Amino acid sequence: MLSRPELHGTYGAVSTTHWLASAAGMAMFDRGGNAFDAAVAAAFVIQVVEPHVNGPAAEAPVMIHDASTGEVTVVAGQGPMPRRASVDTFRRLGLNHIPGSGLLAACVPGAFGAWMKVLQHHGRLRLAEVLEPAIGYAERGFPLLPKAAGIIDVLAPLFREEWTETGKIYLDRGVAPRAGALLRNPDLAATFRRIVREAGAAGRDRELEIQAAVDVFYEGFVAEAIDAFMGSAEALDATGKRHGGLLRGDDLAAWRPTVEPPVTAGYRGHVVHKPGPWTQGPVFLQQLALLEGFDLAAMPHLGPDHLHLVVEAAKLAFGDREAWYGDPDHVDVPLKELLSADYTLERRALIGEHAAAALRPGSPGGRSPWLPPLPEAPPPLEPAWRDQLAHGIPAVVRRTSQNRDTTCVSATDRDGNMVVATQSGGWFSSSPIVPGLGFALSTRGQMAWLAQGHPNSLAPGKRPRTTLSPTIVQAGSGEPLMAFGTPGGDQQDQWTLNFLINHLDFGMTPQAAVEALTFHTGHVPSSFTPRQQPPPVVVVEEGLSEETVDGLRRRGHRLQQVAAQSLGKVCATGHAGDGQVFAAASARGEQAYGIVR
Template identity: 85%
Template structure:
């Protein structure tokens, strides 16, 4: 039995990781907007109401299906590392990896430019209309989520003593606010309002205004404030020391978002689109290619053979992610070889009846794989809250079964347009807030290796490989079907794969596929500092039948059962038969919400 209904409508659909964001997105339909306006409005509200997992300096791969052209595109909202960010620069500081907190890991903020450019090309509404809900919640307040309150509570000493601008906004007279308390961010409201004012002053045309908003952010007062802060402030970070940032105003001025073709593959009559290997997106396609050689529909759902097959395919695909993925503008990623039928057959033959011991990257085109050595677990730091900074994830380390989080927005409309983005970064728990702007810089640079010769090695102007990975699916004939994503760091393309397989192979409705028990392999090394490899176990939500547990153990798998409904928050919208739109949202975390018109 579903905990939430299957939602269908005839005008538009929005699903996101926060109910206020979904409501804001749906309101854009009432104003005459389309899916592009709805997704952007929801994304900017999420920057306000989920500040512990994202903000205006976030990263956001945005995937769109434009019904007028029938094309799928990726707005690449991942900014590069600064010009001053070299491996030698970090080594001169005595570092073996990029710290996951502070200022050293800051890239050029990518989400704002990507959303503005997408709206310029595809939206209907004006900038002021799209940003109005976000400005309202920042100015008048929003209820603080329990997870955000928990993080503030743990880091309150840091905010009082070191990151005082963060404390000024998120502490209540020096104390952590309670969950549900009304929290305001007037500085962020003023930042968004000023962008609207300057963009409006640039001209009456909506395209002109969106272009002016980009210029204001990347060359105007926002860039000036960031430059002044990073060039003068020294912030405490994961090393236990204070460091000045490398990002400068000229890095922002030199960057604009690119529009890229997706990476595409087929699966059982569907056309599946993902962003390129500067994300982990193609690992989803590699898993599907491996699984297409198995008749999953003939297996018992969540039976031992189903879980074993999916887990072993994930190990192979993620092994290739670790060895071969990186920014294709800077390195030669052998993507065509990785997705080729011959390579897939060779890799599929490695899936046997017994669990493999670990990741096994392949040799596409005869190349030799190389995985940089993982760093040692950092020594405990004092005071205790400093240990939080040593881990680059936006969560209270060790307190939840799901330690990696981000956001997701999906929207579809009656015209056949679809948008989905996984937006993350710029969370207040990993970098101090920039004075006067009301938001923190991102720390995505932590995902690049300080190791020469790897596809994901750090270099100036190069994008670190991100875990952010939305998905768009069309029918074999080209009609739009699905736009979905989930929070979850490295696990995103395992949890969304389970959702997709549930829908396509096991015939579940999107809402049922979202709610079904899920699992993932723990063999995947973390992309976040300090890049630990978790225990090599199959992590599954509790409630698995005993015969499945025993069957997996006989195959050599070690299992770790976690709390029910604790893995992922898949959000999906799309189109169904008869011209209807639908929306589905996971009940996990009790905050994702779907709305249809």
């Protein structure tokens, strides 16, 4: 029994992690826009209404299927580390890892440029139209989500005493607002309005106006405000000390998003596209390649064989992620070998009848893998806000391995256009608000290693490997099928894998596949400061049969059962055949929403 209906329409579909963003995206269809206009409008609304998990300085790998060409491309909305950032820079500060909060981990903001490129080259509507909903919610207010209220409550002392610019926006006379309270961000509304106004001076040409908005952000008043702040401020961070930042205006001026081909592989007669190894995206394809050698459809869904194979494939694929993934503009990532049939066959042979105890990166092309040592888990800090500050992921408290969050936007139209992004970063809990702009900078730099010689080691101008990982799937004939993603940090490519397997192998409808019980392996090291190794358990939502539980334990798996409907928030749109589009959205978290017309 589904908790939400199967949503089919004939014009357009939007699914996002917030109902207000989904409604804003659908409004773009009403104005004559397409899927790209809808996704851009939804993404900017999410920056306003989910400020605890993203903002205008976020990262956004954006995947698109352009119906006019039939091509799938990736708009690389991950900004690089500053020119002034190096391993030696941090070593001289006495640090052995990049703090997950404060100013030191700030990258060039990537989301704004990425969405403008999508709008400029693929949308139909003007800048003011797609930003209007976001400006309205920032100006007139939006209901504060319970998780955001919880984070503000924990961090209220920090916002009152240290990050006072953040306190001006997110505290009400020094007190944390309640969940559901109407929250406004007039500074952010003014920033967006000024971008629209200054870009409008470029004239009536739509594409020139959007290009002018990009220049305003990366070389105009936004970049100037960031440069002034980062050049003078010091902020309390995860180290318990105050540090300045490394990002400057010239870093923003030198960067623009690029458009890249996706990494592509086949699965069960379909074509699956992911962003490159500057994300964790190819790990999804490695898992699929390993699993294609097994007849999952012949196994009981959520039976012990099904879960065992998926978990063991994930361990192997994520072992390779840890050893080999990094920014391919700076390092030689052996992606061809990692996805080759021979390598996959060799790795598949490692999946036995019993649970593997550790990650086992392979040796593609005869190379020797190397994993930097993980730090010991630090003891909890008191008061609670100090413990929150010490960890780079936006969570109320650090208690469960599933406490991960970001956002997702997916949109599809009747012409065959599809777009999906997992936008994250620039959340208010990890970095102070830039005065006058109404948003914080991203701390994505925490994902780079301070270890020379590793593919994901820090270097000036290099992208840290991100967990953000949207997916587009085409039918074998090349026709668009679906675009999907989920919040979830390191677990994104396990929860979305379960969704796709539910649909392709077990024949579930998209909404049923979204709602089905899900799971992941906890063997995967965290990409977030302080880079801990979680307990090596299979984390699974309540509801597994006793037969499956007993079967997994006999195979040597340790189980951690968590609350039902608590892992991930998969959002998907796509084509259902017969000229119809669909939207599916997880009921997990009670905020993701799909809309069709």
